Amino acid sequence: MKISDYIVELLKKHNVKHIFGYIGGYNADVVESIYKTEGIDFILNYHEQASAFAVNPYSIITETPTIAMSSGAPSSVNLVAGIANAYFDSNPCIFITGSPHSLGCRKDKKIRQNLFEEIDMVSMVTDITKYAIKIEHIEDIRYEFEKAFYITNEGRKGPVLIDLPYNITREEYDVSKLKSFKEPQKPNYDNIPLKEIQDILKNSKRPIILLGGGTRSNVCREKLKELLKKVQIPVVASLCGLDVLAHDNECYCGFIGHYGNRYSNLAVANCDSIIILGSRLDERQLGGYRTRLPEETKVIRVDVDKIELGRKIPETISIFSSTENFLEKFLSLDFTELDYSKWLNLIKKWQKRYPSHNYDDINLNANNFMHQISEYLSSDAIITADVGQNQMSVAQSLKLDGNRRLFNSAGYGSMGFSLPAAIGASYVTNNNSMIVSINGDGGLQMNIQELQTIKRDNLPINIIVLNNKCLGMIRKTQEKLYNANYCVSIDGYSAPNFEKIAYAYDIPYLKINSIQEYIKVKDFISNKSARFIEVCLPSIMENTPEPGDYIDKQNPLLDKNEQMLIKDEIENEI
Numbered sequence: 077m078k079i080s081d082y083i084v085e086l087l088k089k090h091n092v093k094h095i096f097g098y099i100g101g102y103n104a105d106v107v108e109s110i111y112k113t114e115g116i117d118f119i120l121n122y123h124e125q126a127s128a129f130a131v132n133p134y135s136i137i138t139e140t141p142t143i144a145m146s147s148g149a150p151s152s153v154n155l156v157a158g159i160a161n162a163y164f165d166s167n168p169c170i171f172i173t174g175s176p177h178s179l180g181c182r183k184d185k186k187i188r189q190n191l192f193e194e195i196d197m198v199s200m201v202t203d204i205t206k207y208a209i210k211i212e213h214i215e216d217i218r219y220e221f222e223k224a225f226y227i228t229n230e231g232r233k234g235p236v237l238i239d240l241p242y243n244i245t246r247e248e249y250d251v252s253k254l255k256s257f258k259e260p261q262k263p264n265y266d267n268i269p270l271k272e273i274q275d276i277l278k279n280s281k282r283p284i285i286l287l288g289g290g291t292r293s294n295v296c297r298e299k300l301k302e303l304l305k306k307v308q309i310p311v312v313a314s315l316c317g318l319d320v321l322a323h324d325n326e327c328y329c330g331f332i333g334h335y336g337n338r339y340s341n342l343a344v345a346n347c348d349s350i351i352i353l354g355s356r357l358d359e360r361q362l363g364g365y366r367t368r369l370p371e372e373t374k375v376i377r378v379d380v381d382k383i384e385l386g387r388k389i390p391e392t393i394s395i396f397s398s399t400e401n402f403l404e405k406f407l408s409l410d411f412t413e414l415d416y417s418k419w420l421n422l423i424k425k426w427q428k429r430y431p432s433h434n435y436d437d438i439n440l441n442a443n444n445f446m447h448q449i450s451e452y453l454s455s456d457a458i459i460t461a462d463v464g465q466n467q468m469s470v471a472q473s474l475k476l477d478g479n480r481r482l483f484n485s486a487g488y489g490s491m492g493f494s495l496p497a498a499i500g501a502s503y504v505t506n507n508n509s510m511i512v513s514i515n516g517d518g519g520l521q522m523n524i525q526e527l528q529t530i531k532r533d534n535l536p537i538n539i540i541v542l543n544n545k546c547l548g549m550i551r552k553t554q555e556k557l558y559n560a561n562y563c564v565s566i567d568g569y570s571a572p573n574f575e576k577i578a579y580a581y582d583i584p585y586l587k588i589n590s591i592q593e594y595i596k597v598k599d600f601i602s603n604k605s606a607r608f609i610e611v612c613l614p615s616i617m618e619n620t621p622e623p624g625d626y627i628d629k630q631n632p633l634l635d636k637n638e639q640m641l642i643k644d645e646i647e648n649e650i
Contacts, residue, residue: 100147128158290354
């Protein structure tokens with residue numbers, strides 16, 4: 077059997093239905109094998125970076141490993157951004173790179189290059205993969221592919237890379253002789269100290285649950301809803317956990333961190349206990365390394381990655397476990413005596429007092445726009461956000477009610493993510509869900525060629541461009557640190573005529589110039605065909621709120637009277 081045919085057969089056995097990538101001389105045999113196999117399709121993107129980003133949301137939605145593929149050195153290197161994204165956001169993706177004939181590759185690292193399009197991809201991605209291997213012997217094909225599927229989806233999920241010389245894929249071989257991979261015994265999770273946790277909750281008046289990216293599984297979502305029916309504990313979320321609990325759930329209390337909702341950060345800063353589920357607590361979540369929780373706060377932290385435990389803040393109880401396993405055990409507790417309604421009501425009062433959108437603003441505003449179009453999205457809409465001010469406006473103000481999903485480039489933070497991510501989401505849902513790709517004018521230009529993928533395959537993706545004619549987040553940094561010297565954020569930067577871009581790709585276009593025109597989006601947005609919406613914003617704009625020195629000291633700062641009011645409410649209303 078030809079090895080390229082065997083590889084495709086193996087991928088099908090692992091329920092792979094779509095492979096994203098670009099064809100070249102070093103992966104042409106595998107692509108040809110895909111094309112002649114029913115039930116599995118090769119999706120051509122117009123840049124390999126787009127393929128690498130596309131598989132990230134696809135893998136999260138399906139909760140199964142997803143494949144991106146490249147040819148030789150330039151093609152493979154173009155995958156690196158998506159590999160890094162999968163690593164930092166813990167997404168189970170497998171990247172298959174084509175490479176030159178195995179017998180001709182350099183044997184001495186002092187030699188720069190021996191063959192055309194030769195590069196050591198394994199060395200290049202070792203720091204951003206869970207496992208990377210170059211297959212040099214045909215006998216290892218089955219073993220390494222089965223190992224890749226296991227590793228990418230085991231424990232804390234993440235990417236794996238297989239570098240595949242073209243001469244191996246072209247060979248005929250008796251595949252019955254290929255050795256298989258035996259899965260190792262899974263590590264034992266910690267025993268969960270349920271009695272200690274129950275005692276903490278009984279003595280707590282202001283508890284919080286923080287959802288991180290480790291809570292995105294469907295099992296976790298269902299168990300969390302079951303928990304909140306038993307006991308109403310306020311829930312906040314990191315960027316990767318924003319869509320885990322529906323925002324119309326009465327326990328949902330917003331987005332935390334550097335750019336978080338002010339009311340959410342006030343809740344975290346004043347809690348007396350916190351259960352942290354699958355969150356790595358990066359400096360943007362804590363608003364900088366100076367942020368510390370109150371000394372009396374009891375911290376219960378659950379993570380499937382042992383090395384994360386005890387690493388950022390003092391922890392009362394550290395638990396090595398999947399969040400699914402923890403919640404299953406946690407649900408066995410008796411919550412009947414626990415009542416946190418006063419605390420939840422206070423946070424809801426803060427939410428009304430300190431919203432991230434402002435209905436009194438008569439000017440077009442990104443946060444207001446995001447909040448308003450929430451009313452026009454289907455209950456199962458999938459939203460992809462790019463990176464920059466547009467991303468923070470989405471996180472602060474878009475309502476993820478019902479079964480809506482949101483995908484970001486969070487830890488890696490790459491502009492150009494949203495459009496290809498929306499393409500990946502569209503394929504996994506078989507074009508049956510409303511897909512919305514939200515972009516800045518800068519980020520869209522980084523993968524703008526993927527508009528052709530959308531048009532070619534008739535993908536019903538709504539492309540929204542928040543056009544402030546600048547690189548907004550770096551512009552804000554230049555105001556803070558560089559005396560408003562807008563070098564190449566405004567001065568030396570430009571964006572194209574997006575109406576003409578939409579016309580070139582034959583995608584219907586709508587321009588929004590004022591708040592009175594928001595309503596036009598309602599009838600224009602579609603779950604049947606592609607749409608292009610440009611929102612014309614002022615260059616000088618801000619998120620609401622902006623970062624401060626601490627998560628509860630965001631800008632604009634609350635005056636002393638407001639701060640005293642919050643303190644009095646905590647002391648007298650709970």
